[in-house]
Structure formats: structure tokens, C-alpha cells
Amino acid sequence: MSNATVTPGRSADAPSSPGWDERGGRRQRRPRKPINTQFRTAVSPHQLNTTHGRIIYWIVLVIVVVSFTAAFVFPLYWMITGAMKSTEELNSIPPTFLPEHFSLDGYLQAWDLLELGRLLGNTALYAGGAWLLTIAFDVSAAYALSKLRPVLGKVVLALMLSTLMIPPLVIMLPAYLTVKDVPFFHWDLLNTPWAIWLPAAANGFNVFLLKRFFDSIPRELLEAAEIDGASPGRVLWSVVIPISRPILGVVSILTVVNVWRDFVWPLLVLPDSDRMSISIGIASLSSQMPQNVLVASLVIASIPTIVVFFIFQRHIMAGLTAGSLKG
């Protein structure tokens, strides 16, 4: 009550603290830290720090944490432990919450039966090559469009961005035919890594992200290098790339993760079972595997992306919000 009369606005959290100290002075309650109201959101900070508000806040918090854990962590827990159970245990009703015996046999079997080592190796090869090619082509393209500004540069940029408007799945059949028989060269790229690498570099979103970042680099910086006699290539290598690390990180992770997660394109262009990526390999054998082996292979297939997410969480989320603000 007193808070509301003291002040409107931003300083709301300041007057609330003496109030809590007074309360803390009573014997039965130890002084509690008020709920942080530094960021003003839809809920009023005054209401939030009343007893009533606090109770509701903590109830909501507990509900959210529990339901998120149930919805997003529990399925993963079920997957990881399911792979340790025997087929009979998996089919038992009611299910066992913990595996009866702790054993990694399911994982070992999955590794051998599905030849996961080879599938993972293939996928790493596709992702690595796509990353190299994307960085090489898209960075230099974005640099040229942003800083060298050639004739028709705007048209080229518009054409590149126009590919964002047509989702790749919609043109998958003609793209497949192109890979099968590349015009002019008549190469058959099916079952070769190039079928993944080259289309991955044709990514309008990467060009857009990179160009927007390069646009923000002050001209003077580049001109200083040019006056010192640096060629455009040298400027790109020694000036632009070192200061573009954040955006290069975002583009790199997006590229690798996209290739790793992709399903439809590798399904079309890598039909040979020796060349399959991990998603396709597991999906194509899924119906022939015992359930626990299949689940184990799912766990193994998701480890790389989850690890990448643990390490590069910041970059990934930055890429996500950068994506939402395009336009």
C-alpha cells in the first residue's frame, strides 16, 4: 500500500526494500529478498511483491518449471533410459521408471547394427564441407555486395534474397534433377558430398546476415587499409573477417546444424546406404530394428547437436533472433 503512494514508475523497487526490512523485523519471518522487479513487465511490480502476489508468483513458477520439465526433458530421459531396457521390459505394463539393469548393450548394439560410426562420419563430412564452402562463398559474396558495390549488385542481392521467399522443399524435384545432371557439365553429383555442399552454399539468409553486418563496419576502417596499399582480398582477410567473428560464429553454427538436421534433401540425393547421413540411415533401418536398439541410435544421433547447443547456446539464440528481425 505504502509503495503505491510513494512513487510511480521506475524506482518502484527501491521503496519496496525498506518495506520488507520492516516485515523482516518481525520474529517469525526472516527478511526475504523481494522478487526482482528491475525489468518492468505486464505484471505490476507492486502487486508482485505483495504477499498475495508472491504466492501466485511461486505457484506459477513451480507449475511452469514442472510442466516444462515434463514436456521437454522427460521425453529425453525416457529415450535415454529406454535404450537401456530390454525389449521385454520396454513392452511391460506398467512401465519401469528406471531400467532394471544398468547396461549399455542397447547402445553398443545400435552402434554395430546401424553402423552409426560410418553414418556419423558421413554426416560430419557433409556438415564440415558445407561449412567451409558456405563461409568461403557467402562471406566473399556479402563482402563484394556490401563494400565493393559492383554494377548490378543490388539486382544480385535481390535475386539472392528472393530465394528466401521460395522454400527449398517446393523446388526439391527440379533441384534433384539438377544435381543428377548438372547443366553444361553433365556431372552426376548423386551420392557425392558435392550434392550437399554446393546447394548449402546457396543460402540467401546467410548472405543477408553477413551483408547486414558488413554494412555496419565503418568505411574509414577499410579505407585506412586501402591507403596502406591492401588489395580487396587482403582487406577482407585482415580487417573484415577479424572484426566479424560474432556473425561468422552465428553463420557457421546455423550452417552446420542445418546440414546435420536436414532430412529431405539428403533423402533425395544420397540414396546409397554407404553415403547416407545419420538421420536418413536411422530412418531407413528403423522398421527392422528392435525397439531398444532403435531408441539407442536416436540417442546417439542427437548427442552431437545437443553438445553443440550446450557449447554455443548464445550464438544459436543470437542467430534465432537475428532471423526474426530480418526484413
Add this chain to the structure above:
Amino acid sequence: MTTASLPVANRRRRQPTKLRRAVRRNLTAYGFLCGALICFAFFSWYPMVRQVILSFQKTNFVDAPEWVGLKNFRTVFSDPAFAPAWINTAMFTLLALLCGYVIPFITALVLNELRHARAYLRFVVYLPVMLPPAVGVLLFQWFYNPDYGLFNQVLGFFHLPGLQWLNSTSTALISLVIVSTWMNMGSGTLIYLAALQTIPSELYEAAELDGAGLFKRIRHITIPQTKLILLVMLLLQIVATMQVFIEPYLLTGGGPENSTVTVVYLMYQYAFNFGSLNAGNALGLMLMLVLMVFSAIYLRVSRDNTV
């Protein structure tokens, strides 16, 4: 101005070097561009054009292609799976919007109010997005198993009758929507959360002084302030979900009784199972046109609001 007033002779001497420099600059620029240009030309621009051409042709890659007019479209139209494919795609998009658009926004609203466990909740909600889609889909295939799957076990725990999930025409499509929402809602949630955090606090304070309650503040401050991102996400999500393929491909094969056949899935089947690539192209062209309408609206919206 200064160059214009220079003597003619002087200008003549300067121009070639200027021209040469411009030519050189352009050559370097296109040198830098050529890798990306080749990739885009072969794998994006040419396929777009070829999509249109192939829709009106009959090609078997042995004889010269033959122009057949609208025959491919007629083939597709007369397919009994044609109408279900479009209806299912529309239904899937609609349901996926109801779940995958409303739920992430409400989740973001709630998350924005919380002061604890924020990093954990953000991490957890994005976790399924990082799984390869094939993994998420196959995981749910196991959960959906009517005999020993997790979902029926949970229902049984609460003494509710189990469902047939993917095996019944009435629940198959919604089962696909659940998988898709579970896998994709993380990105929407985080994008909305980022948008919510940009709302200036003065607006809420002013509204509060005017006596607006919590729901009024959400209705009159939060939603108008995030209107642009909501609209953009709506369009992006329509475009993304209309291409649904992996869920029906891995989970149902379009069944039971065509209840989960979608446009992209049908397109794939024409090309790789029915041996009629051109019909697949015709279908692809139709979808491309529909999606381009949404893309055009998206462009309009984002351009009007950023300039």
C-alpha cells in the same frame, strides 16, 4: 562540380584511369561473387525456372521433352488423393497454428514474468528444436505405440482409455501436429520472448496509472507492441508448416485412408514412387504459387514497417 569546371584536356586524361578503376573494381567484386553466384544459379534460380517448365512438359530423360500443356495438372487433379492432400495440408497448417502459434506466445508471456530459472526454461524449451527432426519424429512414433507407448501408459495411469493415435483416421493428423509443435515451439517462444523484452516499461507504468488491469495491459500494450513480430511469425509459420513432409513420410505414409497425405508428400510420391515426375512438378508449382502469395504478404508487411 569541380571536375566539371576543369579544362577539357585535363578531364580526358583522368577519365580512362577512372574507368579502368571502375572496371577493375567490378571485376574484383564479381570475382568475389562468382562462387556464390554459381551455387545460387545452379541450385536455386535454375530449379525455380525449371519447376515451371517441367510442369508443362513430359520428360523421360531419354527422348526430347515434349510440351503437353495442362495434361500434368489434369493428372494431378484427377488423383483421388489430390483433394485430401490439400485439405490435410490446410488442416495441418491451421492446427499447427492453433498449437504452435498461440502456445509459444502464451509461454513467452509467462516466461517474461518469471524472475527465476529463466536460463533453464529457455534452454529446455529450445532443446527439441536442436534434435534432428528424424530423431524427434521416430521418438514420438515409439511414444504413440498403442500397446506399450508412453502416451497410452500415461493415460492408463490416470485411468483414461488409450488412443489409437497414428492408426486411426480421427487422431492421425492431430498426432502429427503434436509432434511438430513439440519439435518447433522453442524457436517461436524465444523469438517472442526477445520481442517482449523490447517493450518500454514506461508504457506499462502509464497504463497502470490509468488504472488498466493485467489483462487490459496485455491486450492494449503487449499485443500492439509485438504486433509486427506476431504477424511476421504468422506468415513464416504458414509457409513453414504448409511444407510438412517428414512427419507423414516417417510416421504414417499418408495413411490411414489418406487422412495424413500432404501436398509435399504427394509430390514426393509422384516423383519417386509413381514414376511421374512431371505431375509432381505440377503439384510443386501449385504449392509454390500459394506460398508465394504468403511470401509476398510477408515482404509487404516487413517492408512497410521497417522503412
